[in-house]
Amino acid sequence: MRMTLTLFGAFILACLTSPAYAQSQRGQSTADVDLAVRLVEVQANPKLTQELFKAGQQLATICASCHGDGGNSVKPDVPNLAGQNPAYLLEQLRQFADGRRRNEFMEGMIKVLKSDEKIAVVLFFSRQGVIGNKAAANPALLVKGKDIYTRNCWRCHAQDGHGNGTFARIAGQQPVYLNAALKRYRLGTGTRTNALMAANTKLLSDADIDAVVAYVAAMD
Ligand code: HEC
Ligand code: HEC
Incomplete structure:
Protein backbone atom coordinates (compact mmCIF):
# COMPACT_ATOMS: atom_id res chain seq x y z
CA MET A 1 0.00 0.00 0.00
CA ARG A 2 2.81 2.41 0.95
CA MET A 3 4.54 1.56 -2.29
CA THR A 4 1.37 2.21 -4.30
CA LEU A 5 0.87 5.59 -2.69
CA THR A 6 4.51 6.56 -3.20
CA LEU A 7 4.25 5.65 -6.86
CA PHE A 8 1.00 7.51 -7.07
CA GLY A 9 2.66 10.60 -5.57
CA ALA A 10 5.41 10.37 -8.16
CA PHE A 11 2.85 10.30 -10.97
CA ILE A 12 1.02 13.25 -9.54
CA LEU A 13 4.30 15.16 -9.27
CA ALA A 14 5.14 14.28 -12.87
CA CYS A 15 1.75 15.56 -13.97
CA LEU A 16 1.95 18.68 -11.84
CA THR A 17 5.31 19.65 -13.31
CA SER A 18 4.34 19.00 -16.95
CA PRO A 19 3.58 22.12 -19.03
CA ALA A 20 0.36 20.56 -20.33
CA TYR A 21 -0.89 20.08 -16.81
CA ALA A 22 0.10 23.60 -15.72
CA GLN A 23 -1.81 24.97 -18.69
CA SER A 24 -4.83 22.82 -18.02
CA GLN A 25 -4.89 23.93 -14.38
CA ARG A 26 -5.11 27.64 -15.16
CA GLY A 27 -7.97 28.85 -13.06
CA GLN A 28 -9.04 25.26 -12.34
CA SER A 29 -7.18 24.32 -9.20
CA THR A 30 -9.89 24.92 -6.62
CA ALA A 31 -11.53 21.91 -5.02
CA ASP A 32 -15.04 23.12 -5.80
CA VAL A 33 -14.67 23.14 -9.59
CA ASP A 34 -17.89 21.72 -11.01
CA LEU A 35 -16.57 18.51 -12.57
CA ALA A 36 -19.50 18.11 -14.94
CA VAL A 37 -19.06 21.65 -16.29
CA ARG A 38 -15.29 21.21 -16.54
CA LEU A 39 -15.71 17.91 -18.47
CA VAL A 40 -17.87 19.64 -21.10
CA GLU A 41 -15.32 22.47 -21.32
CA VAL A 42 -12.44 20.00 -21.78
CA GLN A 43 -14.31 17.93 -24.37
CA ALA A 44 -14.99 21.07 -26.42
CA ASN A 45 -11.23 21.70 -26.60
CA PRO A 46 -9.43 18.99 -28.64
CA LYS A 47 -5.93 20.10 -27.59
CA LEU A 48 -6.77 20.07 -23.89
CA THR A 49 -8.58 16.75 -24.30
CA GLN A 50 -5.44 15.26 -25.84
CA GLU A 51 -3.21 16.63 -23.07
CA LEU A 52 -5.44 15.38 -20.31
CA PHE A 53 -5.85 12.02 -22.05
CA LYS A 54 -2.05 11.61 -21.90
CA ALA A 55 -1.91 12.63 -18.24
CA GLY A 56 -4.78 10.20 -17.62
CA GLN A 57 -2.89 7.37 -19.29
CA GLN A 58 -0.09 7.83 -16.71
CA LEU A 59 -2.45 8.09 -13.78
CA ALA A 60 -4.29 4.97 -14.97
CA THR A 61 -1.25 2.79 -14.30
CA ILE A 62 -1.96 3.32 -10.59
CA CYS A 63 -5.54 2.16 -11.02
CA ALA A 64 -4.44 -0.87 -13.07
CA SER A 65 -3.52 -2.99 -10.04
CA CYS A 66 -7.24 -3.24 -9.28
CA HIS A 67 -9.12 -2.09 -12.39
CA GLY A 68 -6.83 -3.89 -14.87
CA ASP A 69 -4.90 -2.64 -17.88
CA GLY A 70 -6.97 -0.12 -19.80
CA GLY A 71 -9.75 -0.50 -17.22
CA ASN A 72 -10.64 -4.11 -18.06
CA SER A 73 -10.75 -5.60 -14.57
CA VAL A 74 -9.64 -9.15 -13.88
CA LYS A 75 -11.01 -9.08 -10.32
CA PRO A 76 -14.63 -10.16 -10.00
CA ASP A 77 -15.49 -7.58 -7.33
CA VAL A 78 -13.76 -4.65 -9.06
CA PRO A 79 -15.64 -2.90 -11.87
CA ASN A 80 -14.36 -2.39 -15.41
CA LEU A 81 -13.84 1.29 -16.17
CA ALA A 82 -13.11 0.73 -19.89
CA GLY A 83 -15.67 2.20 -22.26
CA GLN A 84 -17.64 3.70 -19.37
CA ASN A 85 -19.50 6.98 -19.81
CA PRO A 86 -17.13 9.72 -18.52
CA ALA A 87 -19.88 11.79 -16.87
CA TYR A 88 -20.96 8.70 -14.91
CA LEU A 89 -17.36 7.92 -13.84
CA LEU A 90 -16.85 11.49 -12.64
CA GLU A 91 -20.10 11.42 -10.73
CA GLN A 92 -18.94 8.23 -8.95
CA LEU A 93 -15.61 9.86 -8.05
CA ARG A 94 -17.60 12.74 -6.63
CA GLN A 95 -19.75 10.32 -4.62
CA PHE A 96 -16.66 8.56 -3.18
CA ALA A 97 -15.25 11.99 -2.26
CA ASP A 98 -18.36 13.27 -0.49
CA GLY A 99 -19.25 9.98 1.23
CA ARG A 100 -22.46 9.16 -0.65
CA ARG A 101 -20.70 6.04 -1.91
CA ARG A 102 -18.48 4.15 0.50
CA ASN A 103 -15.31 2.22 -0.30
CA GLU A 104 -12.32 2.77 1.95
CA PHE A 105 -9.66 2.57 -0.70
CA MET A 106 -11.46 4.62 -3.33
CA GLU A 107 -12.33 7.34 -0.80
CA GLY A 108 -8.65 7.73 0.14
CA MET A 109 -7.41 7.68 -3.44
CA ILE A 110 -9.90 10.22 -4.68
CA LYS A 111 -8.93 12.77 -2.01
CA VAL A 112 -5.47 13.16 -3.51
CA LEU A 113 -6.67 13.69 -7.10
CA LYS A 114 -7.10 17.28 -8.29
CA SER A 115 -10.10 18.16 -10.43
CA ASP A 116 -8.24 17.96 -13.74
CA GLU A 117 -6.58 14.69 -12.70
CA LYS A 118 -10.04 13.20 -12.19
CA ILE A 119 -11.10 14.46 -15.63
CA ALA A 120 -7.84 13.14 -17.13
CA VAL A 121 -8.11 9.60 -15.78
CA VAL A 122 -11.82 9.38 -16.59
CA LEU A 123 -11.21 10.55 -20.18
CA PHE A 124 -8.55 7.90 -20.60
CA PHE A 125 -10.68 5.01 -19.31
CA SER A 126 -13.81 6.07 -21.20
CA ARG A 127 -11.87 5.74 -24.46
CA GLN A 128 -10.52 2.23 -23.86
CA GLY A 129 -12.02 -0.82 -25.58
CA VAL A 130 -14.04 -3.28 -23.51
CA ILE A 131 -12.91 -6.91 -23.50
CA GLY A 132 -16.08 -8.23 -21.86
CA ASN A 133 -16.90 -11.59 -20.27
CA LYS A 134 -17.14 -14.40 -22.75
CA ALA A 135 -17.81 -17.17 -20.21
CA ALA A 136 -20.88 -19.13 -21.28
CA ALA A 137 -23.79 -18.78 -18.83
CA ASN A 138 -26.66 -21.19 -18.33
C1 HEC B 1 -6.93 -1.17 -4.32
C2 HEC B 1 -7.82 -1.36 -5.43
C3 HEC B 1 -8.26 -0.15 -6.24
C4 HEC B 1 -7.46 0.80 -6.86
C5 HEC B 1 -5.94 0.89 -6.90
C6 HEC B 1 -8.38 1.69 -7.55
N1 HEC B 1 -9.68 1.29 -7.36
FE1 HEC B 1 -11.34 2.15 -8.14
N2 HEC B 1 -12.51 0.76 -7.24
C7 HEC B 1 -12.05 -0.28 -6.45
C8 HEC B 1 -13.18 -1.06 -5.98
C9 HEC B 1 -13.12 -2.29 -5.08
C10 HEC B 1 -14.34 -0.45 -6.50
C11 HEC B 1 -15.79 -0.87 -6.29
C12 HEC B 1 -16.27 -0.23 -5.03
C13 HEC B 1 -17.68 -0.62 -4.74
O1 HEC B 1 -17.97 -1.82 -4.69
O2 HEC B 1 -18.50 0.29 -4.61
C14 HEC B 1 -13.88 0.69 -7.30
C15 HEC B 1 -14.73 1.54 -7.99
C16 HEC B 1 -14.32 2.58 -8.79
C17 HEC B 1 -15.19 3.42 -9.58
C18 HEC B 1 -16.70 3.28 -9.72
C19 HEC B 1 -16.98 2.48 -10.99
C20 HEC B 1 -18.43 2.17 -11.26
O3 HEC B 1 -18.70 1.41 -12.22
O4 HEC B 1 -19.30 2.65 -10.55
C21 HEC B 1 -14.42 4.34 -10.20
C22 HEC B 1 -14.86 5.45 -11.13
C23 HEC B 1 -13.04 4.06 -9.83
N3 HEC B 1 -13.01 3.00 -8.98
C24 HEC B 1 -11.95 4.77 -10.29
C25 HEC B 1 -10.62 4.50 -9.93
C26 HEC B 1 -9.49 5.26 -10.42
C27 HEC B 1 -9.60 6.43 -11.38
C28 HEC B 1 -8.38 4.72 -9.85
C29 HEC B 1 -6.94 5.16 -10.02
C30 HEC B 1 -6.68 6.58 -9.79
C31 HEC B 1 -8.81 3.61 -9.01
N4 HEC B 1 -10.18 3.51 -9.09
C32 HEC B 1 -7.97 2.80 -8.28
C33 HEC B 1 -10.74 -0.56 -6.16
C34 HEC B 1 -9.64 0.18 -6.56
C1 HEC C 1 -34.95 5.02 -14.50
C2 HEC C 1 -33.60 4.74 -14.93
C3 HEC C 1 -32.96 3.42 -14.56
C4 HEC C 1 -33.50 2.14 -14.75
C5 HEC C 1 -34.84 1.75 -15.32
C6 HEC C 1 -32.45 1.24 -14.33
N1 HEC C 1 -31.35 1.92 -13.93
FE1 HEC C 1 -29.56 1.12 -13.34
N2 HEC C 1 -28.84 2.99 -12.93
C7 HEC C 1 -29.54 4.15 -13.08
C8 HEC C 1 -28.77 5.24 -12.52
C9 HEC C 1 -29.17 6.70 -12.45
C10 HEC C 1 -27.55 4.66 -12.04
C11 HEC C 1 -26.38 5.38 -11.33
C12 HEC C 1 -26.66 5.37 -9.83
C13 HEC C 1 -25.48 5.79 -8.99
O1 HEC C 1 -24.98 6.89 -9.15
O2 HEC C 1 -25.08 4.97 -8.14
C14 HEC C 1 -27.65 3.24 -12.32
C15 HEC C 1 -26.65 2.34 -11.98
C16 HEC C 1 -26.72 0.98 -12.24
C17 HEC C 1 -25.66 0.05 -11.95
C18 HEC C 1 -24.30 0.37 -11.37
C19 HEC C 1 -23.30 0.48 -12.47
C20 HEC C 1 -21.88 0.50 -11.98
O3 HEC C 1 -20.97 0.54 -12.82
O4 HEC C 1 -21.67 0.47 -10.78
C21 HEC C 1 -26.11 -1.18 -12.34
C22 HEC C 1 -25.37 -2.50 -12.24
C23 HEC C 1 -27.45 -1.00 -12.86
N3 HEC C 1 -27.79 0.32 -12.79
C24 HEC C 1 -28.23 -2.04 -13.35
C25 HEC C 1 -29.57 -1.90 -13.69
C26 HEC C 1 -30.44 -3.02 -13.99
C27 HEC C 1 -30.00 -4.46 -14.03
C28 HEC C 1 -31.69 -2.50 -14.22
C29 HEC C 1 -32.97 -3.24 -14.47
C30 HEC C 1 -33.35 -4.19 -13.45
C31 HEC C 1 -31.56 -1.04 -14.09
N4 HEC C 1 -30.26 -0.72 -13.76
C32 HEC C 1 -32.59 -0.15 -14.32
C33 HEC C 1 -30.77 4.29 -13.69
C34 HEC C 1 -31.61 3.26 -14.02
Missing part, protein backbone atom coordinates in the same frame (compact mmCIF):
# COMPACT_ATOMS: atom_id res chain seq x y z
CA PRO A 139 -29.05 -20.60 -21.31
CA ALA A 140 -32.21 -20.69 -19.15
CA LEU A 141 -30.73 -18.03 -16.87
CA LEU A 142 -29.91 -15.87 -19.91
CA VAL A 143 -33.50 -16.11 -21.20
CA LYS A 144 -34.90 -15.06 -17.84
CA GLY A 145 -32.30 -12.29 -17.54
CA LYS A 146 -33.11 -10.96 -21.00
CA ASP A 147 -36.78 -10.85 -20.10
CA ILE A 148 -36.09 -8.74 -16.98
CA TYR A 149 -33.73 -6.50 -18.92
CA THR A 150 -36.09 -5.84 -21.81
CA ARG A 151 -39.02 -5.12 -19.53
CA ASN A 152 -37.17 -2.55 -17.48
CA CYS A 153 -33.44 -1.83 -17.52
CA TRP A 154 -33.07 -0.85 -21.20
CA ARG A 155 -35.11 2.33 -20.60
CA CYS A 156 -32.07 3.91 -18.95
CA HIS A 157 -29.10 1.68 -19.75
CA ALA A 158 -30.10 1.32 -23.45
CA GLN A 159 -30.96 -1.77 -25.46
CA ASP A 160 -27.30 -2.75 -25.84
CA GLY A 161 -26.39 -1.97 -22.20
CA HIS A 162 -23.99 0.78 -23.28
CA GLY A 163 -25.88 3.51 -21.44
CA ASN A 164 -25.60 7.05 -22.79
CA GLY A 165 -24.36 10.49 -21.78
CA THR A 166 -26.16 10.19 -18.45
CA PHE A 167 -26.55 6.53 -17.56
CA ALA A 168 -23.85 3.97 -16.86
CA ARG A 169 -22.66 1.35 -19.30
CA ILE A 170 -23.34 -2.05 -17.70
CA ALA A 171 -22.73 -4.41 -20.67
CA GLY A 172 -19.83 -6.79 -20.03
CA GLN A 173 -19.39 -5.60 -16.44
CA GLN A 174 -17.90 -7.98 -13.85
CA PRO A 175 -20.71 -10.27 -12.62
CA VAL A 176 -19.77 -10.38 -8.91
CA TYR A 177 -19.57 -6.58 -8.88
CA LEU A 178 -22.93 -6.27 -10.70
CA ASN A 179 -24.57 -8.59 -8.21
CA ALA A 180 -23.23 -6.62 -5.23
CA ALA A 181 -24.20 -3.27 -6.82
CA LEU A 182 -27.81 -4.38 -7.43
CA LYS A 183 -28.19 -5.79 -3.91
CA ARG A 184 -26.86 -2.57 -2.36
CA TYR A 185 -29.35 -0.47 -4.28
CA ARG A 186 -32.14 -2.85 -3.26
CA LEU A 187 -31.08 -2.74 0.38
CA GLY A 188 -30.44 1.02 0.45
CA THR A 189 -28.10 0.75 3.45
CA GLY A 190 -25.99 3.78 2.63
CA THR A 191 -22.94 2.04 1.13
CA ARG A 192 -24.47 3.04 -2.14
CA THR A 193 -27.95 4.46 -2.58
CA ASN A 194 -29.78 5.88 -5.56
CA ALA A 195 -33.51 6.56 -5.76
CA LEU A 196 -33.88 5.44 -9.40
CA MET A 197 -32.00 2.19 -8.85
CA ALA A 198 -33.78 1.53 -5.55
CA ALA A 199 -37.11 1.78 -7.37
CA ASN A 200 -35.88 -0.54 -10.12
CA THR A 201 -34.45 -3.25 -7.86
CA LYS A 202 -36.95 -3.41 -5.02
CA LEU A 203 -39.14 -6.01 -6.76
CA LEU A 204 -36.23 -8.21 -7.85
CA SER A 205 -35.63 -11.47 -5.95
CA ASP A 206 -32.09 -12.84 -5.50
CA ALA A 207 -32.83 -15.29 -8.34
CA ASP A 208 -33.97 -12.40 -10.59
CA ILE A 209 -30.72 -10.59 -9.82
CA ASP A 210 -28.67 -13.70 -10.69
CA ALA A 211 -30.50 -13.90 -14.03
CA VAL A 212 -30.24 -10.25 -15.04
CA VAL A 213 -26.56 -10.22 -13.99
CA ALA A 214 -25.83 -13.27 -16.17
CA TYR A 215 -27.50 -11.54 -19.12
CA VAL A 216 -25.83 -8.13 -18.61
CA ALA A 217 -22.35 -9.58 -17.97
CA ALA A 218 -22.56 -11.53 -21.24
CA MET A 219 -23.56 -8.47 -23.33
CA ASP A 220 -20.87 -7.12 -25.70
